[in-house]
Amino acid sequence: MWDYDRKLQYPVKIKNPDARAAKIIITQYGGPDGELGASMRYLSQRFAMPNRMAAGLLTDIGTEELAHFEIIAAMVYQLTRGLTVDQIKAQGFDAYFVDHTTGIYTVAASGDPWTATYFQSKGDAITDLHENMAAEQKARTTYDNILRLVDDPDIIEPIKFLREREIVHYQRFGEALRTVQDQLDSRNFYFKNISFDN
Amino acid sequence: MNDRESKLLAVQQADFVLYDAALFLDTHPECVGALEFYKNAKLAYQQAAAEYEGQYGPLSRRSANGSTCWNWLSQPMPWEKEA
Numbered sequence: 001m002w003d004y005d006r007k008l009q010y011p012v013k014i015k016n017p018d019a020r021a022a023k024i025i026i027t028q029y030g031g032p033d034g035e036l037g038a039s040m041r042y043l044s045q046r047f048a049m050p051n052r053m054a055a056g057l058l059t060d061i062g063t064e065e066l067a068h069f070e071i072i073a074a075m076v077y078q079l080t081r082g083l084t085v086d087q088i089k090a091q092g093f094d095a096y097f098v099d100h101t102t103g104i105y106t107v108a109a110s111g112d113p114w115t116a117t118y119f120q121s122k123g124d125a126i127t128d129l130h131e132n133m134a135a136e137q138k139a140r141t142t143y144d145n146i147l148r149l150v151d152d153p154d155i156i157e158p159i160k161f162l163r164e165r166e167i168v169h170y171q172r173f174g175e176a177l178r179t180v181q182d183q184l185d186s187r188n189f190y191f192k193n194i195s196f197d198n
Numbered sequence: 199m200n201d202r203e204s205k206l207l208a209v210q211q212a213d214f215v216l217y218d219a220a221l222f223l224d225t226h227p228e229c230v231g232a233l234e235f236y237k238n239a240k241l242a243y244q245q246a247a248a249e250y251e252g253q254y255g256p257l258s259r260r261s262a263n264g265s266t267c268w269n270w271l272s273q274p275m276p277w278e279k280e281a
Contacts, residue, residue: 001276052272053271056270
């Protein structure tokens with residue numbers, strides 16, 4: 001089970017609201033390579049992992065992704081405080097505003113709502129761990145793209161932290177994949193689905 | 199039920215009592231009776247958790263450790279029937 005800690009994993013203190021930046025950053029809340037999809041992916045896939053190191057790692061990283069989901073929400077929250085309707089219109093936030101005011105909702109930058117089709121849980125540890133490594137790289141690219149689009153250091157610092165975590169997770173998933181491969185026939189990793197076949 | 203399972207059940211029960219009391223206190227923060235109940239429930243939880251962890255390993259990341267091998271992932275995952 002889970003418990004809540006009353007702290008962010010990395011501090012968020014944004015002095016200047018910026019709805020344009022919020023509109024971009026929210027894609028890591030509810031977008032195709034965002035933190036919600038990451039968390040649901042790992043917390044769902046973990047049951048099919050064939051060893052406790054891999055299952056435990058997916059649990060720990062899936063939990064950390066929820067902390068990142070919270071960091072992104074804190075950023076969008078602070079970026080949209082105290083805006084006038086004129087600023088909301090001028091900064092292109094009106095389409096979001098009409099549906100959600102400044103409430104936090106799981107959408108991509110495009111406005112598409114979050115969907116479970118953003119991730120897979122295939123019931124095959126080799127397949128799932130490869131998806132996870134790709135997912136971490138996709139999220140890393142998204143953070144790189146966000147960093148190209150913003151220039152406020154109050155935004156840049158937490159985004160750089162989150163970007164770095166994608167790289168750490170990629171590394172750990174690669175190590176977990178190795179532990180699963182070690183349980184398989186080294187002449188043919190695909191001889192069976194270790195999560196299903198006996 | 200083996201000793202491990204019964205000690206874990208004691209932790210599950212004590213933690214649920216603690217949690218449900220906290221939920222009540224969230225909306226009744228000045229209820230003296232509930233505050234007293236919470237204090238006792240917390241002691242009961244701490245005792246149950248210490249008894250389990252002392253013998254069978256960590257219940258949470260912050261109580262994980264190990265002098266020669268990290269013990270966080272050595273027990274069954276909670277969804278396994280052995281847990």
